[in-house]
Amino acid sequence: MILFILKDKRDYSTLKEKLQLSSSSYKFLNLYGKNLLLVWPDSEAEKIVDEDIEVAVKTKKSYILASNEWKKDPTSFKVKGTEIGTNKIVVAAGPCAVESEEQVVSVAKAVKRAGASILRGGAYKPRTSPYSFQGLGEEGVKILKTAGEETGLPIVTEIMDTKDSEVFKKYVDMVQIGARNAQNFSLLKEVASIGKPVLLKRGMANTVEEWLQAAEYLLYGGDGNVILCERGIRTFEKSTRFTLDIGGMVAAKMMTHLPICADPSHPAGKRELVHSLALASVAAGADMLLIEVHPHPESALSDSEQQLTPESFEVLMNRIKALASALGRSV
């Protein structure tokens, strides 16, 4: 596959003619202010020569748009007022599941006070058992929206079904793809078309390469505002719920221009481990953290073991700030 970076302000008419005459597959895209053209297979792409082409990037990688082979500078983008992918580390916090307006608004205020700049919370909940609390659905999204407005925090929440994309278009600032849908390609295509920033979790059995390929679906059909979120992979170890793959996260950062997020809550499985995993993620270079905070974790309807109290979250934020500062970053 060859990625052609095209010169600006042209109509590419001779180029289009050449493509139509060739037997290649091709696609024009605009990402990060650049006009791009993908052509494959190689045997056909190599024949394309045109003066509207600025650079031709040939690659063996299956995640060319997500790779930093053509885009060296790190990508950053705004989720409402909050910019992700800069020197400033962004912390998104909130409850595992939206349970009530009172719960979410109270957490939103507390996490904002402690320094979080995005509100997270699950409305559509992927639950292993059909007998577990399945989330409040659209009502939950509206509650999040309300809490976001009251606090001025942008909101991020998970989508589970292509049928729900209108709800997300209407109410949500950032769309989350969960680990169990990380290779739900129908959903990836649908989410790309929503036109909102996306937080893409890594599937618990996905290699770093597959994770970048999932991001490729989002870049191919969307506008490029994607952050990759490491949340733990499945291994034989059982003292933690999942194994936070910090090495994989660092390797990904070296392969892509997209920013990287870490979720220390799910791999921890117990709140005692969350602080250390959050700090380790920041030290390893994470651009964002996603942390579960609940006003009364012990009575939470899901993930009660791993959610922090607002008090513990505040302590953690102070530790993160000290660490970020030692690394030459801010929070």
Add this chain to the structure above:
Amino acid sequence: MILFILKDKRDYSTLKEKLQLSSSSYKFLNLYGKNLLLVWPDSEAEKIVDEDIEVAVKTKKSYILASNEWKKDPTSFKVKGTEIGTNKIVVAAGPCAVESEEQVVSVAKAVKRAGASILRGGAYKPRTSPYSFQGLGEEGVKILKTAGEETGLPIVTEIMDTKDSEVFKKYVDMVQIGARNAQNFSLLKEVASIGKPVLLKRGMANTVEEWLQAAEYLLYGGDGNVILCERGIRTFEKSTRFTLDIGGMVAAKMMTHLPICADPSHPAGKRELVHSLALASVAAGADMLLIEVHPHPESALSDSEQQLTPESFEVLMNRIKALASALGRSV
């Protein structure tokens, strides 16, 4: 959670009253000709006593409907004329992806001749890369349907999106949930409502328990005609594409009343290994096999390394028949 098996031909009016007065969650179901009632949590369920109750099965398991704690006899069901879950081993065969009517009809005839009794083929294809062939979609389903009618074979194909359920209702005899959607709970709920037999693949990182919990979604919302399909889990080993977990398959069979299928093609990754994995699966007790066969594997649009030729498939079928006979089963 308690599962109550109810006496037949009653209106359960006193029972319903008691449930409404309690603060429990409950659900009436009819599965395998039995009227069932699920009540949870335990503290509430334990208070329910009624003369319309035949048996109360209390369980700690999160997959009660799928477990054999309440249903000791193995479940069997028909996919059009083909019965699954009996002493006769059912073989479904066909190409990885539907590419053309000619391709599918020719394979369908060949696999039928060799002894297959279901036709498989992918129309909606989950592909790791957005640049890989994504399948023919609805057109592919219609091609399968045509090939099924020409040969008299029922057809099984994978669903990827809740939006496509009408297509599956109309054309397909058995709906397949793929490994990458094994915990796509929205899809599981939608498929349960289609009213067709379901082949549920195990996710590549799912425990046997999670696999049974996914089946529970299908039983909770559907009619109970579900077969579990082991297709390999992800491990560190790279000489095979996935690790066929025959032990997990056998363990599952001891935990459930549902029949079990093995897919030897995907874990093999190379056609040289498919025969041995198919035979091992039969020896371990599989009720069904799902095998990729292509008229010209080397030019297939997907999985070209692992598809058998019709000739090799015929040899395999003869080996399977000999083995089945030694085990007191037939094909």
Add this chain to the structure above:
Amino acid sequence: MILFILKDKRDYSTLKEKLQLSSSSYKFLNLYGKNLLLVWPDSEAEKIVDEDIEVAVKTKKSYILASNEWKKDPTSFKVKGTEIGTNKIVVAAGPCAVESEEQVVSVAKAVKRAGASILRGGAYKPRTSPYSFQGLGEEGVKILKTAGEETGLPIVTEIMDTKDSEVFKKYVDMVQIGARNAQNFSLLKEVASIGKPVLLKRGMANTVEEWLQAAEYLLYGGDGNVILCERGIRTFEKSTRFTLDIGGMVAAKMMTHLPICADPSHPAGKRELVHSLALASVAAGADMLLIEVHPHPESALSDSEQQLTPESFEVLMNRIKALASALGRSV
């Protein structure tokens, strides 16, 4: 690296001269009746030309002696009277741990009666906890020897320490390297020098390639009578103790000339699963099985959950015989 197969009955004097003049590393070996010469690195090896050389096999593989690139015919060898690696499947059976002479002799008689042709039993026991029964050591080996003599069965038992090699030289017919010592390279070198057939278990985290490299240590320093034993790898799945990697076993068989054994007892972890895993292993092409049998499993000092009773073992042997016959093999 190049493996030279040398012509017979020569003194290789000109060849030796050339080697001494070169700056290569080299080693002369005799394996399976062939005089062999290994020379590395490639840049030096490629310069060696001599008329005593019959064939030169150049390889990128790190397990050249174990690979079937130079030796196409399957290797077979005798453990006292029992031949391993032929069309006849060999079954080794006996208790996890040697506990007393009475126990071992009674099991030995029972497994022989049922058709086993090697007696297994642990004398030096690798135990995860220092508080578990550590085995009878040399006394246990002597008990095995006695039971072997009483029944005419050759004995196989595990070595754990290079210091014990004299005991194994004196009493044991086949030396077992356990999974936890599969990359204990000091032990591999020592065992190679004992001069007895070796059963090499695969480490629970070893790839097939690493397993063959461990065998390479044994072939490099020994006489080539090695059988590879798959005993389950460590994965996330917990319904079985380990995941029996039948695919890896089949892949190994395609890469090496050495015979292959399967141990269905350790991956099963529970005796209910042992039959199915044993049958699956045979169907997949195992040349040997290693099965734990105890006169009273419930009171065994180790692995009490997974050992078969002699009665159950007899039933299994009959099933194995039927299966082997359907596959054109015998037991």
Add this chain to the structure above:
Amino acid sequence: MILFILKDKRDYSTLKEKLQLSSSSYKFLNLYGKNLLLVWPDSEAEKIVDEDIEVAVKTKKSYILASNEWKKDPTSFKVKGTEIGTNKIVVAAGPCAVESEEQVVSVAKAVKRAGASILRGGAYKPRTSPYSFQGLGEEGVKILKTAGEETGLPIVTEIMDTKDSEVFKKYVDMVQIGARNAQNFSLLKEVASIGKPVLLKRGMANTVEEWLQAAEYLLYGGDGNVILCERGIRTFEKSTRFTLDIGGMVAAKMMTHLPICADPSHPAGKRELVHSLALASVAAGADMLLIEVHPHPESALSDSEQQLTPESFEVLMNRIKALASALGRSV
């Protein structure tokens, strides 16, 4: 099992009498200045009452001596002048393999200058392939000793064979058990008896619990000066050589009183990842780091991809110091 902490300066004569009359197993130990008595099984241990007993700690854990159930304060100990397990983070650095005196002395001086306080280097090398450089053995140990004396740095190096314990007794300040021997119980027992501090690597397929059980062998037979070293576990991910399990490391720290070390070099597999993994380990609470440094990594005889240059190590040390300071620790 019950662990009795005994009162000081007694002869325990009545206690010993009671033990001899009981049918329990028992062992007296002295660890960290405390006289201890282990008695099992529970049914017997519970009967033991004596006035020389200060506290009785009953546990279900299989690693009682290593657990913090009886010893709440963190353990620290000296390796020659260097104290491990305090607020000060200890860095051990040096080449993967000892190749020559010149190489080791030059690295030793460089890492000391940058702030390392222990010299590491492999003399006996566990190599997957018999054709790889196997290390200089005893000669390599002596070279390390020389370099240690020239720089005043204590030395740590790996033992592979019980037969080599005299060499380690004579020359080495801290004995390392490598990942491939983490469940080589004969070696664990032998090393316990050497009487030197031990660095115990976690096996690549060992759970945190098994790692602590391996430490238990060392505490049961030794003097308690053990540090646990996380070095990456084996998972499906291939963008790194191993998956550094920071969560498992933190979980271990919560279960034991022993100090914890991290080895960022082996899981990284490439030097570009080493800095981030080292910083993450420190942020997560590691008490020690073990880092590979080579004067000319590109020409190293082993692990050439992952060794740092002295210059890169110095940069890393400065980053570690800044980070440690933000965490309230020093280096």
